[in-house]
Amino acid sequence: MKEYTITVNGVAYDVTVEEKESGSATPAPSTAVMAVPPKKSTGAGSIPIKSGTAGKVYKIVASVGQGVKKGDAVIIIEAMKMEISVVAPQDGVVASIDCAAGDNIESGALLATLK
Known part of the structure; x- marks a missing residue:
């Protein structure tokens, strides 16, 4: 899991993203990303x-x-x-x-x- 701050239309959001394993034959299940409004x-x-x-x-x-x-x-x-x-x-x-x-x-x- 990695944490990032992204800006959309001038509003900053803190997000957490799960990384997929490299070389994985099957796609990793999608992980919900929760954006927290300022x-x-x-x-x-x-x-x-x-x-x-x-x-x-x-x-x-x-x-x-x-x-x-x-x-x-x-x-x-x-x-x-x-x-x-x-x-x-x-x-x-x-x-x-x-x-x-x-x-x-x-x-x-x-x-x-x-x-």
Whole structure:
């Protein structure tokens, strides 16, 4: 089994695919592939915090209701074996966290909002 993230019309889906054995005389039975639609963003605040790169949400640093200063880390993304901090674009209060640790995300995805 292998896991992939595919994008269809701008929407990312996590899929699991079973590989067939090579040289098999009979076709392997088809395996159902379950596509998980992305979470709907709540966008409770007016100031979006978006991902600058595709990757996986490694850690959520801030919590809803927490005050943050411009440049404070809100979420950490793991991409290409590096941890990348997604920071607050300005001072504010975290209004929503629109992702969870372990989520695969695309560049430009809404991760959180501030108010």
